[in-house]
Amino acid sequence: MMKKELVMANPLTDFSNGLASAVEKGGVSTILVDARKRYPASGIAYSEELVLTADHVVTREENIKVLLPDGRTLSATIAGRDPGSDLALLRLSEKGLTPARTSDNVKVGQLVLALGRPNREGMQASWGIVTSINGPTRTFRGGLLDEYIRTETTPYPGFSGGPLVNTEGEVLGLNTSGLTHGSSLTIPVKVAWQVAEALATHGTVKRGYLGVRTQPVEIPEAARKALGREQNHGLLVVWLEENGPAEKGGLLVGDILVAVSGQPVGDPDDLFSALGSDAVGKAIAVEILRGGRPETVQVTAGERK
Template identity: 40%
Template sequence: MSLSSSEISSTLLALSNNLADTVERVGASVVAVNGRTSHGRRGWLRRNSSSSGIHWRPGIIVTSDETIKREEEITVTLPDGRTVPVTILGRDASTDVAVLKLENIEFPVAEIGDAATLKVGHLALALGRGTENGVSASMGVVSAIGDAWRSMSGGSIDRFVRLDLTLYSGFSGGPMVDAAGKVAGMNTSGPRNMALTIPASTVNRVVNQLLSKGRIARGYLGLGMQPVRLPDTLKRALSLASNGGVIVVNVEPNGPADKAGVLIGDVLVAIDGNPVSDTENVQAMLGTETVGKSLKVQLIRGGAPLEVTLIVGERPARED
């Protein structure tokens, strides 16, 4: 049965009104995050930056870590137009989540959803807030869904979510809103300006750790490494999966690798059976969950294969 033109118009109008209502409701929990940095040799030069943030829990704002510089003076512009200072409670570059604290100000908290319910083709909204222009929106669809993955710096992301929509300037750190009108995660720009969503479950995990510890525990080997290419003859002789590996150029005294007997000049080729061809491969295996865990490290020493058992330590805290 085909719809009449009036029925189609009515359906489109209802959809349009529902979208506008959703943007208004969710936008009431979205802030503009403003940074200002002072630097320069001749006097003070001011650089302003802006992103968006989500009122995730009462007094807690989450935003994109990559949009904030450590030396910045951070303020947020609220939905009512006020601009107020905030403090950085903690940040995790590996998941691109920064947590800000807002003191003694009440306004709507976002209704958090679940990225696990998303399917390819679902409608998606991205919201952002500017200092002067208020809330803005971009609409598209979920274009790709995948399993849990690790960022280049080793962050554990619960689900791969890619959006087919435009993340306008200042949208990073803003919410991804699902068809139910809930915040399924925080948006960020991926490679080649790809629109990615950090799932709400990942954000919650990071927020919990930052609130309790002020930092994210990271696996630590106590090694200095650089990539190396192995000869084809050695690859064949040892039945290696590839020609790649990482050579150890420094071993920290009393660190996890030192205690396991790793030496300068050793070439790591696999960890727990997973081939290693670059230092990024190693870092990707050192998430929060690996601290205290025993790993089987396959290496080459003097042209012969060797396996050692290494207990992953926790990376010492440091000032960045």
């Protein structure tokens, strides 16, 4: 009687095939973006005709070309851009993209892949784990990221604008080297897609402003008790723009801002975060300490230019 050979499954082969499958799945929505003098960069299919990429890789206003996964080259125009978050949205000359599948389920220690299509030779990829999820942070471009992801993946040249994907090929965020000096990070998909929606609708991201200059100060214990909550710091108003939103709303130099639209503010980043696009043109509640006593004034937020 002939003996049957036992074929043992090779876990390394299964692991390798899993990574290759994730690259293949994510690759159908990873686009080459040729919009600068140097080598091309990458982008993500946001819809059938819109590509989301990194703003810093779009240095040409005209003659923008994109290479689709099926090998077609199409012309594109700028639908909108937001330098503060380093995101730009491109509109193709015709439909034909496969919109990316997304997931906002990301954890430290999770295995991920950074994808790019920086040349006509095809997809490139690197893999690693999520090392941290941080935020908020101010970028040197003047924006504020509520959250950002750090990974062990290698950001090869031309990877900016490309996706970070999970082992199912679902997009977790957009990779960029344009927000920090000397390193790369990932803008989470929930943040990137929110910006993309605004760019598709308005061409820009509106951000509110009050027309104040402030500095963080410690709130005295008596004033904290008057507030009725544990908040150690507020923002002292040291300057008001003449005829600006804050002045029109009745704020005074010497007031201490403690909350905007119900969101406590203890440093300038808190204030920046509280003045999002939904605040522009609307009357918002600004809680202050004036003479140690809590008060609330209504200020119609302007639009930051």
